[in-house]
Amino acid sequence: MPISNSKLRLTVKEIKDPMKIPSKLSSFSLPALLLFSFACSEGESGDAEAETIAEVVASEEEAVEEEPAIPEEAFETIEVTVEALGNSMEEIRFDKEEVVAPSNGQLTVTLVxxxxxxxxxxxxxxxxxDAIEEVAAAGLKVGPEKAFVPDLSSVFAGSELVEPGESTEFTFTAPFQSGEYLFVCTVPGHAEEMNGRFIVLPPAAVE
Ligand SMILES: [Cu+2]
Known part of the structure; x- marks a missing residue:
């Protein structure tokens, strides 16, 4: 638990009566205890003890609240456009073989x-x-009303259906777990020809 040492030390040094301290110490962490011992070696008499301990506790709580969260901006936003090509079942394919995103990054995909x-x-x-067959089969079951996108845990996100000459855009959060995944068209009969690698990079590789 992060405690601001300088803040704690300043507060602890105000304690004036070493003889009254031990009974109050049980609720403090070891580092606080050591600081107390250090402070007490300079001890004089006084009665600011209770007030000061309350301050230490308050400082500790404050320190917890101030613990910095990882800011949203730390995660890169990626925009990618993927084109669906071909005018027959033999020709259909995506123009990209892979889409790369950072771990936990925001990915905005435009399908044209x-x-x-x-x-x-x-x-x-x-x-x-490993879910391409399962997803394609389940996509067929949910049908065009759901854009052939089944509600499975193996599905990160999916677009709506796009007519020829049109496009759609959607945003989702890439998996935290880096690795190699897939993107696929789940319109019946398309998955085998229309798929590519979805590569999620570890956080360190983003910087
Ligand atoms: Cu397709």
Missing amino acids: NKSEDPEMIHNIVFIHD
Whole structure:
């Protein structure tokens, strides 16, 4: 538990009566106790004890509240555009083989459907690396009303369906756990041709 040493030392030095201190010490941490001992070796008589201990406790609580949280800005925001290409089931593919994001980073994905064939409707779904068959099958079950994006723990996020010539954008938080995952189109019959690697870098690699 982080305690501001300088703050604690200043407060402890105000204690004037060493003889009354031991009964109050049980509630303090070891570092505080050592500081008390040090302060007490210079002890004089006085009666500011109770007040001072209350101050120490208050300082300790304050220090806990001041513990810095990791700021949101520490996580990079990534924007990526992926194009869906092809005018037949033989041609369909994404233009990118991989999408890279930092661990826990905000990822804004734009999917552009470049097809001119009205049959070629696509989505893009970010999933766990070993879940492609499970997700494709479950996507088929939930159907076009849910954009073929099933509600599974193996699915990080998915887009809506995009008609030819149109695009969509969505934002999600990349997994904290770095590693290699997948993105895939879960429109029936597309997953085998339309997929790529979703690479999540460890936090250290972001800087
Ligand atoms: Cu597709």
